[in-house]
Amino acid sequence: MLSEKSVRNKIVNQDIQNYINVNLNSDLHALLLKKSPFPDVSMQEIVQQIKGKQTAQKKFPFLLKDGIIFPPQLNLEQASSETTALYKSKILKGNRFVDLTSGFGIDAYYLSRNFNEVTLVEQNHELLDIVEHNWGILGREASFVNQNLEDFLSTNKEYFDVVYLDPARRDQNKNKVFLLEDLSPDILQIKDILLATADQVIIKLSPLIDLKYLISVLPGVFRIEIIAVKNDVKEAVVFLSNEKRDGITVNCINLESEESDFSFVFGEEEKVQAVYSEPEKFIYIPNNSILKAGVFNLISERFNLKKLHPNTHLYTSAQKADGFPGRVLEMEVVESKQIKKKGQFNIISKNYPLKPDDIKKKYGIKDGGDRYLIFTQSKKGKIILKSV
Ligand SMILES: C[S@@+](CC[C@H](N)C(=O)[O-])C[C@H]1O[C@@H](n2cnc3c(N)ncnc32)[C@H](O)[C@@H]1O
Incomplete structure (x- = not known):
């Protein structure tokens, strides 16, 4: 062979x-x-x-x-996309960079491009060999270390500007459990040595991870990036440092979209309250990075919008607000009998007993087009909103 x-x-x-x-x-x-x-x-x-x-x-x-x-399919699936890697690369530069879970090296390729010395650590020998071959073709230099990262860290004498990790999920069947101890490596076991090895430790995590939990178990968190591509949240990237910093900045980013980004300091949400109202002229649907961040009251306050209901994350205003991180639609409240059979609409169901498919069947509506029907609840009860 x-x-x-x-x-x-x-x-x-x-x-x-x-x-x-x-x-x-x-x-x-x-x-x-x-x-x-x-x-x-x-x-x-x-x-x-x-x-x-x-x-x-x-x-x-x-x-x-x-x-x-x-490499084999699993390594392709585990790799980051060029889009998210490129975004992360724009916020990083320095002298020495190490990726401790290099994988197929997509993150490493982009994230390290503004660094002088680059080290890639990967336990899978065949995979690292492929990456070394490809980086040769791409004309990029690095030290390729085929080691378990725990062994690498225990003998390493270098200090890095950035240590990056994108842990693998230990057990594919556990993919609903996003605790740090279910990842390989177990970040909780190595957090202290990581912080002793670099100015900044950057860890890519599943977007399903709970941010409060993350901040409670990881020391020195100073920044979190929630990265969506076309409104599909792909990554939660957490930044740690030993240096004392004031507050944790959270950036909600929606790549390949015209929508604005949104930034806040962790804890701001708890300090503000939403104001409620029945629908006015404009309806606002926050993008998924905002929903992931859970800043339901804060966006109401920042954009001077009223919320429809405590459990309906839809907002409204009489005057159009600029820079909202999501969709803004001009809509009116309609009765169900005003909905024409055989009409064509994008159907949204939020905090409403029927799912879009049930609604389509019940009203005989086709999906698509550029008009919307939103089935939801305000404080007064169930309502239907239609694009004007
Ligand atoms: C999710 S993948 C990384 C993908 C990479 N960020 C990319 O963009 O291609 C995680 C990688 O970490 C490696 N890994 C997991 N635990 C490790 C450990 N303890 N030491 C070294 N590598 C490890 C796995 O072999 C896997 O290739």
């Missing part, structure tokens, strides 16, 4: 690369049943490269280059 390295050398061969490119849109199940046309490379290995290129087209187009090698 050939070593991984020699398979890799074969894969970059032009004939095999041409075969991969020609089959980019082929049925991969059917392809797997065929015999490989190349004696030294199996069909599984070819399909792995095709899947890699397909993923790269959407998730990391900067890797669509001749000679780039792709």
